[in-house]
Amino acid sequence: MADTICGAHFSDIHYAAATLDEVGRCFTFAVDAAIERGVDFAVISGDSTDHALDIHAPAVTALAQNIRRLADHCPVLMLQGTFSHEPPGTLNVFRLLGGRYPVHVADRLQQVALRRDGTWSASDGWRFDHIPDGARALFSCVPVVNKAVVAAAVGAADAARAVGEQLALLLRGFSVVNEDARRQGIATVGVSHGTVYGCLTEHDVPMAGFDHEFTTGSLFGAGATAFMLGHIHKHQAWTGNGRVIAYAGSIGRLHHGEQGDKGFLLWEIGAEAARYALVATPARRTIDILFDGLPDMQQLRQIVRETDVGGAFVRVRWTMPEEDAEAIDRAAIERLFAGAAQVRLAGRVIPVVRTRAAGISSLADMAAKVRAWANVIDAQAEPLLACLEKLHRQAPEEIAGAILAQSFPADPAPLATRDTVEQC
Structure with a gap:
């Protein structure tokens, strides 16, 4: 030019x-x-x-x-x-x-x-x-x-x-x-x-x-x-x-x-x-890893095997329910990327949504409270009311004994019959 x-x-x-x-x-x-x-x-x-x-x-x-x-x-x-x-x-x-x-x-x-x-x-x-x-x-x-x-x-x-x-x-x-x-x-x-x-x-x-x-x-x-x-x-x-x-x-x-x-x-x-x-310019390398759910350790190990993470800035992101927040082994993920210049772990927690039943505290009867709560969460109230009735009529020991009796029958089936069932 x-x-x-x-x-x-x-x-x-x-x-x-x-x-x-x-x-x-x-x-x-x-x-x-x-x-x-x-x-x-x-x-x-x-x-x-x-x-x-x-x-x-x-x-x-x-x-x-x-x-x-x-x-x-x-x-x-x-x-x-x-x-x-x-x-x-x-x-x-x-x-x-x-x-x-x-x-x-x-x-x-x-x-x-x-x-x-x-x-x-x-x-x-x-x-x-x-x-x-x-x-x-x-x-x-x-x-x-x-x-x-x-x-x-x-x-x-x-x-x-x-x-x-x-x-x-x-x-x-x-x-x-x-x-x-x-x-x-x-x-x-x-x-x-x-x-x-x-x-x-x-x-x-x-x-x-x-x-x-x-x-x-x-x-x-x-x-x-x-x-x-x-x-x-x-x-x-x-x-x-x-x-x-x-x-x-x-x-x-x-x-x-x-x-x-x-x-x-x-x-x-x-x-x-x-x-x-x-x-x-010699700008830093960044590696972004995103999981829709919890981090998959096997997939992370494969990424480390196939990608040069040495000197890179690594970010691992995931989404998890609130109750699984303690299931993430952050230390194990950081050990996988030990050669990286920096490792950032960013988990997004999906909080448990608790729906409030308006006016439930003003109800004097427990059964009415159960019905109001079941109506809010679109659940059937009858099984809950039946359990509530048992709590009123029976002592805790009686309820526990009945549950154990259902779990462990007094007259178990003969061994031969069990073997037959297992073979089937």
């Missing part, structure tokens, strides 16, 4: 104390790979952190070290992600890292030009009136939308529709400047953080609701050659007329059951077309 610019697209890194081992290993690998391939720029399309972090937290130090390594190699653009993961202001510190190239934090609607000297030039408003001189690539940045603000303005019922409509208008507005850039032979890139209608989650569940920010049509409407997305943890892409929309997916495997490889995208972007390749 002639006159192209090469970039690395990372997303949904989610640095935190609980994720540091996984994302630290994977993101360090990804930064090494991007530097080795000589990328011209790097984009992080949101959720660099998993939640609010103290500045002295080891996760902050680890993230800053990798961002600094990137900035010593190429210009870096970091987009504001989901507010619960990246509270507003979280990314400000990365502007101050002082690498060889600048780190630009896109925390508002704007366009940003990457100049040929490796510097960033941001629009004063939401887009440029004129493309800056020396621009090598033009980025249209749409940080995460604060839906609460939209709901306060238009009402909660209309917020989802309003967000989608306004974003579609905004993206079409970017297309005017992107078309001008294309005529000048400048690569155009969109960067955003949100959900595309019909995309798949990391568990292969379609996102088909009506409260998602984007459609593929609205994203293509921005006129960018490449559109880099964050928020969804499964890598996926859509193409049309040489243009590409793609989620990089999460950098590591953060939950059990996530499908597909984890990694980052290596892009080649020109004025007319774009292409990418997924570079997989």
Whole structure:
């Protein structure tokens, strides 16, 4: 592809104390790979952190070290992600890292030009009136939308529709400047953080609701050659007329059951077309085993024989009645997966449902209580009432003697007759 610019697209890194081992290993690998391939720029399309972090937290130090390594190699653009993961202001510190190239934090609607000297030039408003001189690539940045603000303005019922409509208008507005850039032979890139209608989650569940920010049509409407997305943890892409929309997916495997490889995208972007390749990271392996009932130890042993569980993160799930809760030998299951990095046992208990008979406590007669209870559970009351009558008329010793007499007859059948019956 002639006159192209090469970039690395990372997303949904989610640095935190609980994720540091996984994302630290994977993101360090990804930064090494991007530097080795000589990328011209790097984009992080949101959720660099998993939640609010103290500045002295080891996760902050680890993230800053990798961002600094990137900035010593190429210009870096970091987009504001989901507010619960990246509270507003979280990314400000990365502007101050002082690498060889600048780190630009896109925390508002704007366009940003990457100049040929490796510097960033941001629009004063939401887009440029004129493309800056020396621009090598033009980025249209749409940080995460604060839906609460939209709901306060238009009402909660209309917020989802309003967000989608306004974003579609905004993206079409970017297309005017992107078309001008294309005529000048400048690569155009969109960067955003949100959900595309019909995309798949990391568990292969379609996102088909009506409260998602984007459609593929609205994203293509921005006129960018490449559109880099964050928020969804499964890598996926859509193409049309040489243009590409793609989620990089999460950098590591953060939950059990996530499908597909984890990694980052290596892009080649020109004025007319774009292409990418997924570079997989050494994300942890997970093994999920699900039983409809109690765990089958024989089946688990077969899985261990046929599957490499060494170093894997194993989760065994089952469903059981409440009365069988003590029948699970958790220690035996853990011993089977002794070579795994982690074993999680998750049993779902089906509680015994006890139906109450309304007003039963107000009945003075025990027989009436039995009839009311039998009516609630749809049982025959007569056998129960007969047993109740015996309890009233006979002593416990008499009842027990009668039961034993039925179990052990006083005049047992002759042995020959028994043998004959057994032979039959």
